[in-house]
Amino acid sequence: MKRAGLGMVGMAVLAWACTGGPESLPPPSITGVEPATLPVNTKDDDITVRFDARYAVAVDYGTQKVDARMGSGRIWVDEEEATVTRFDPTGVAIATVPRGLGAGVHAVRLRLDDGREAVAREALTLRPPGQEGVDPPLLEDGGVLMASDAGPIFRCRDAGVDTEDCGDPRDAGPGPDDPMREGDITAYAFDAIEGTRMSRTSFAITVRAQGPRAGHFQGSLELFASRGTVTPTKIGPCDSGVCDATIVMDAPAGNVHLNAVDSFGVTGESNTFRLEPYK
Known part of the structure; x- marks a missing residue:
């Protein structure tokens, strides 16, 4: 006789539903899309879609066998279906980005064999041809060469001379917030x-x-x-x-x-x- 049970496969959780139908299981969720930015229509680029999903599983304690009701799935970018080149139901799918999509932000949609779906909105950005991805501006980048050190200069009064003089100025050294200089990183x-x-x-x-x-x-x-x-x-x-x-x-x-x-x-x-x- 078969009885309901619980099992774990990779990142995906297997759960038995009393009705045995997909409507008794929660929808999957997309946890990440990599890379998040690609050039538009320059070549056939792939994205890796990571997801969590629960599946039905039946355990036959008499024969000590587990029937995991896992299948494959499909991927869309907006309304264009992508070609899935690898689908691991435990949480990883690799798909080729459809051609013809315009530059901008696009949604990624995952559909399992049983009809359950997940959508990650604004998950993929396609940039115009020839335009490089731009990182957010950095307040202090190691690539900026500073002509002089912004560290504080301390002077003192020499007891033997009636002017402000203590020999050569003494640099207190740069702190964590001071710009990087050539030679700071080797x-x-x-x-x-x-x-x-x-x-x-x-x-x-x-x-x-x-x-x-x-x-x-x-x-x-x-x-x-x-x-x-x-x-x-x-x-x-x-x-x-x-x-x-x-x-x-x-x-x-x-x-x-x-x-x-x-x-x-x-x-x-x-x-x-x-x-x-x-x-």
Whole structure:
């Protein structure tokens, strides 16, 4: 005899409904769309849609078997259906952005096989051809070269001379809010990128500033791949010298590495790792 039960598969929660129909289950929810910004109609770009969904599951305690009623799904960008190249019901779908969409902000819609839907409004921005993505302006960017230090200058009165003089002025040193100068950052170090990564599938990286004022760095970095492309091409602003980002690489199978550079020309290079085509 089959009885109702609960199970967990990846990020998706399996739940049995007494009626057995999809109407007894909550709708799915879209938790993220990566990348969030792409050029319009320049090539066939892919997006990764992450979602949470609950599914019906029946447990046969006699045979110790679980029948998880999970299927596939479809993706739309506005009213244009996208081609789904990979669908993992536990929470990840990869789809090719339809051609013909105009520049601007677009909604992403997910529909499961049982008819339940989720919509993420303003989830994808398509920028006009030739227009690069622009990050919000930074108050103090490591790429700005300052001719002099904004740190305070302290003078004192020399007891032997009736004028304000204590020899050379003494600089108290720059603080966390002072602009970065050339030489404050000497290099950038990537946290190890371990294992094999999949092309066109997002993953996280961390880049750390090094140098006398590494902990003060709050600027941005340009990213380059040794082969193929990396999106986004600029990460930041960093937080106390630590730059966390989620990126997507697109390159043929093989060994690759990443490079980071700031506006002063200070660079850093990741370890070499394997990139495989997405399946």
